[in-house]
Amino acid sequence: MLKRTISMTAAGAALVVAAVAGCGSNAQPIQVNLAASEVLAQTAQKTAEVTSYTVDAVVNVKHPQEGTGKVQGRVLYQSKPELAADLTLDTVDMGGRSVPGGVRAVLQGDTVYVKVEALNQLLGATKPWIKVSLSETGHSAEVNQYLGQIQQFDLGNVTKLVTASQDVKSVGNESVNGDDTTHYSGTFPVEAAVQQLPADKQEQARQGLAELKDVKFDIWVAADGLPRKLTLNGSKEGATLDATLFFKGYNEPVNIQAPPADQVGDLPKGTTN
Incomplete structure (x- = not known):
């Protein structure tokens, strides 16, 4: 029961991150709109230089056997002076099972702090937060997976995936949260997208992207070359994904x-297997 709760928590967090990284399609390439492609390449270069930002996300999924699910929350992220992230999931509902009270997690360096009411109740914990040192061995595979997902929440890598599109085009100018942006729309092959990433990130990204097919992406880029909004819509064998993410606070103090x-409190011994 404990492992199921931890897995469910990790799955909820992973869904938000997978939505950001998971823009893939098996559609055949068509004529490239060079202007739009060049903009995305420049965007990828600019986002690689960003050191902090905030993301608000809503992810809706549907599966023929597992039912529907929804994850809604936000992430504060910084890469310097050390990797840190603050994740709040207000809604985590998977297949009719929800995580009461949502999920809160804070990553600082090699330590992650997790706050999940249901998990604490199962443990009989008296402290609202559980600390896991990521430099130590022996913690659960679910915690390892969770850390990996947070570390993949890298805006530079996200935009590298988008540059693999062979059919991206500009579809007009729109305002996003008060910022004037240009709206780009397209798809791209999974394998080509994965190959845009650093070698040590490719296999994990490939496994996540393999779960989706025929995914369409839309990205709204402001005059500073940075994205303000990203939407993903995909399906595979009756399963569907609908995700919307808003980006803000670039390079602002977090x-x-x-x-x-x-x-x-520490994660009790004997709960990591």
């Missing part, structure tokens, strides 16, 4: 702090 020490 306040990512560990929870107070008196509210933190």
